[in-house]
Amino acid sequence: MSKTISKILVTGALGQIGSELTTELRRRYGDSNVVASDLKPGPEGELGQAGPFEQVSVTDAEGLTAVCIRHNIDTIVHLAAILSATGEKDPLAAWHVNMTGLINALEIARDLELAQVLCPSSIAVFGAGCPRDNTPQETVLKPSTIYGVTKVAGELLCDYYVGRYGVDARGLRYPGIVSAETLPGGGTTDYAVEIYYSAVENGEYTCFVSEDTRLPMMYMPDCIKGTIDLMEADPDRLIHHGDFNMGSMSFSAGELAASIREHIPGFRTTYRPDYRQAIADSWPSSIDDTAARDEWDWRPEYDLQAMTGDMLAKLRTRHEAGLLYR
Numbered sequence: 001m002s003k004t005i006s007k008i009l010v011t012g013a014l015g016q017i018g019s020e021l022t023t024e025l026r027r028r029y030g031d032s033n034v035v036a037s038d039l040k041p042g043p044e045g046e047l048g049q050a051g052p053f054e055q056v057s058v059t060d061a062e063g064l065t066a067v068c069i070r071h072n073i074d075t076i077v078h079l080a081a082i083l084s085a086t087g088e089k090d091p092l093a094a095w096h097v098n099m100t101g102l103i104n105a106l107e108i109a110r111d112l113e114l115a116q117v118l119c120p121s122s123i124a125v126f127g128a129g130c131p132r133d134n135t136p137q138e139t140v141l142k143p144s145t146i147y148g149v150t151k152v153a154g155e156l157l158c159d160y161y162v163g164r165y166g167v168d169a170r171g172l173r174y175p176g177i178v179s180a181e182t183l184p185g186g187g188t189t190d191y192a193v194e195i196y197y198s199a200v201e202n203g204e205y206t207c208f209v210s211e212d213t214r215l216p217m218m219y220m221p222d223c224i225k226g227t228i229d230l231m232e233a234d235p236d237r238l239i240h241h242g243d244f245n246m247g248s249m250s251f252s253a254g255e256l257a258a259s260i261r262e263h264i265p266g267f268r269t270t271y272r273p274d275y276r277q278a279i280a281d282s283w284p285s286s287i288d289d290t291a292a293r294d295e296w297d298w299r300p301e302y303d304l305q306a307m308t309g310d311m312l313a314k315l316r317t318r319h320e321a322g323l324l325y326r
Helices: 016-029 046-050 061-070 084-089 091-112 146-165 191-202 220-231 253-261 276-281 290-296 304-320
Strands: 008-011 034-038 053-055 075-078 116-118 172-174 176-178 204-207 214-219 249-252 268-271
Touching: 008 016, 008 061, 016 034, 016 046, 016 220, 061 091, 075 091, 075 220, 084 091, 084 146, 084 276, 091 116, 091 146, 116 220, 172 220, 176 191, 176 220, 191 204, 191 253, 191 304, 204 253, 214 220, 214 304, 220 290, 249 253, 249 304, 253 268, 253 304
Parallel strands: 008 034, 008 075, 034 053, 075 116, 176 214, 204 268
Antiparallel strands: 214 249
16 A cells, blocks of 8 residues: 655755756645755755755665655655766766665665655666667666666666565656756756757867767656656556656658757757767667556657757747846
């Protein structure tokens, strides 16, 4: 029998996804019922003022437990992680933060009998040996990055805690996420966000992957919608738990640039692939998300053209106000 979600802790709440997800969860569940937490101090803006904030490391089991008890938390949305490109610079730190943080969240859920833990995974779980086109839900997982390794292990841990302890652990494989509100945080798909900022600011961009690099992407409103849809899904319908493929759109870096030129005709793009090209080449070009569509009715709302129009409109408004990078 499922338990009711009423008091939510969001770890990594100051990150690209966390800041927007926390805001939407507070809108739905009430400001005081969603606790934002991060390793960094609380912000002075809306996120820090609208509801409770706790500065705590996810690797600190006692501190994280204390936060959950103090706020009577029944659901953890565990977003805190070191991402793919950053993780390659310090693999041991990525392993420590990503794995210790998740184990702590799952153990708290088991000990305190929480309603749910949601821990996103990533397309970084895929690698050599899996089909690149329409990558299936069930396939070989041989990632080429330590971030991907931690996400494979995380999916297995979530499924283990479901079967071994009855913890309601859920997860979805995020593609690259594009946001008009927050800057990216060290991922291989960061170019898909940076390109919009550079287009608005100076009309040109040097891309760190090749023009024909094609990857699955998603606009942030769909990411937030899909995450909450899975949180609120009927557990009796779920066959999968910690590893849902979640698709939206796939496009090449060149197609992304072309969509921007429809709005900014003089926009110029140079392609200078760096070490992140090898990571991108190991990931799918598109994914099959049939399981998510069947088990919790996942449906994206944005395609490339709609995303580009919305991104540029929002970023232009902020640029004119001098707030582009705030």
